[in-house]
Amino acid sequence: MFLGAAIIVFREVLEAALVVGIVMAGSKGVAGRGLWIGGGIGAGVLGAALVAVFAGSIAAAAAGMGQELFNAAILFAAVGMLGWHCIWMGRHGRDIARHVSEVSNAVAAGSRPLYALGVVVGLAVGREGSEVVLFLYGIAAGSDAGALSVLVGGIVGLVAGAALGAILYLGLLRIPTRYLFAVTTWMIVLLAAGMASQGARFLVQADILPALGRNIWNSSGVLSESSIPGRILHTLIGYDSNPSGIQLLFYAATLAIIGCLTYMYGRQSSPAASAARAA
Amino acid sequence: MEIRWVSRIAVAVAIGLGLAAALAQPGGADDGNVAVTIKDHKFDPEMIEIPSGAQVKLLVTNADETPEEFESQALGIEKVIPGGQKAEIKIGPLSAGTYEFVGEFHEDSAKGKIVAK
Numbered sequence: 001m002f003l004g005a006a007i008i009v010f011r012e013v014l015e016a017a018l019v020v021g022i023v024m025a026g027s028k029g030v031a032g033r034g035l036w037i038g039g040g041i042g043a044g045v046l047g048a049a050l051v052a053v054f055a056g057s058i059a060a061a062a063a064g065m066g067q068e069l070f071n072a073a074i075l076f077a078a079v080g081m082l083g084w085h086c087i088w089m090g091r092h093g094r095d096i097a098r099h100v101s102e103v104s105n106a107v108a109a110g111s112r113p114l115y116a117l118g119v120v121v122g123l124a125v126g127r128e129g130s131e132v133v134l135f136l137y138g139i140a141a142g143s144d145a146g147a148l149s150v151l152v153g154g155i156v157g158l159v160a161g162a163a164l165g166a167i168l169y170l171g172l173l174r175i176p177t178r179y180l181f182a183v184t185t186w187m188i189v190l191l192a193a194g195m196a197s198q199g200a201r202f203l204v205q206a207d208i209l210p211a212l213g214r215n216i217w218n219s220s221g222v223l224s225e226s227s228i229p230g231r232i233l234h235t236l237i238g239y240d241s242n243p244s245g246i247q248l249l250f251y252a253a254t255l256a257i258i259g260c261l262t263y264m265y266g267r268q269s270s271p272a273a274s275a276a277r278a279a
Numbered sequence: 280m281e282i283r284w285v286s287r288i289a290v291a292v293a294i295g296l297g298l299a300a301a302l303a304q305p306g307g308a309d310d311g312n313v314a315v316t317i318k319d320h321k322f323d324p325e326m327i328e329i330p331s332g333a334q335v336k337l338l339v340t341n342a343d344e345t346p347e348e349f350e351s352q353a354l355g356i357e358k359v360i361p362g363g364q365k366a367e368i369k370i371g372p373l374s375a376g377t378y379e380f381v382g383e384f385h386e387d388s389a390k391g392k393i394v395a396k
Contacts, residue, residue: 056361064367135384138345225352
């Protein structure tokens with residue numbers, strides 16, 4: 001039981017922790033980010049508990065498809081926020097990287113849509129966290145022996161998941177500032193594409209979208225999604241061992257839309273850069 | 280300026296989703312229901328045979344007091360079923376083959392598979 005609990009909690013925490021790690025690295029040096037990200041984590045934990053408490057009502061809503069719609073809505077909201085942040089970074093990121101120590105940068109950085117990242121963190125923590133809460137609640141409510149070992153296992157899983165997120169964050173910080181934001185922006189684009197693909201899967205499950213072909217490929221023998229590397233890739237780039245056609249479509253469309261807009265804005269000179277040149 | 284772009288993207292995405300929904304084929308023929316019970320963190324039955332190409336509905340009853348998550352990567356399904364509740368899960372149409380599923384919260388004991396023939 002100890003190991004089982006540790007693994008389940010680790011898996012769920014890992015996904016949220018990787019998202020937080022990328023977001024933290026992507027907002028390095030921005031004033032007020034701690035508040036937004038910390039607030040996002042706090043709201044996410046609270047949200048996780050609420051979702052778990054109302055799991056029954058959510059599942060019963062929308063003719064039994066409430067859970068699917070709820071998950072899809074959360075995922076697409078996160079995709080929207082991540083996309084918005086990328087496009088903003090495409091416009092201003094270059095200036096931030098160029099004048100990272102200048103006062104003028106603080107102004108540009110201050111207007112950055114940190115709320116978007118805070119919301120993403122909250123959604124990620126809330127979605128993954130609700131499963132942890134349900135699982136632990138089940139153990140606590142059940143008459144299974146060894147509740148203590150499960151609790152300890154859960155804590156070990158939590159710490160291990162958070163540690164991997166921290167490793168990713170510290171690893172990203174070793175990238176020179178000049179390139180850091182370009183790297184994190186593209187990582188965020190991939191994160192968004194993966195979430196869009198997952199959201200599409202929930203809509204197929206709810207019978208709202210057509211699958212457009214199930215199991216386009218099956219790579220579960222090579223890299224299972226329940227393995228740790230599979231799980232990490234699932235979060236970071238949206239790896240799916242058995243994707244349906246519509247998932248690939250959503251993945252590609254998200255990459256294309258956010259990627260194109262970010263690139264287009266990146267080519268334009270932002271007002272901050274023009275002002276800096278004029279001064 | 281940026282807000283305009285965001286709204287444009289939102290509109291584009293909405294149009295895309297609308298198109299996809301319009302292209303969606305109505306659910307197809309329902310080829311029957313299969314009742315599955317979760318009891319003592321085990322599925323009953325543990326093996327479900329369905330004809331390939333058929334679309335069936337799993338009527339899953341969680342007879343345990345604790346929540347369980349019906350999960351199958353092969354089927355692309357992830358659904359939490361609170362203790363004492365029922366859930367409907369649409370499966371298929373599947374090509375011939377074996378599709379495993381688990382109860383994620385008790386993966387050691389809650390294992391099953393769907394065999395499409």
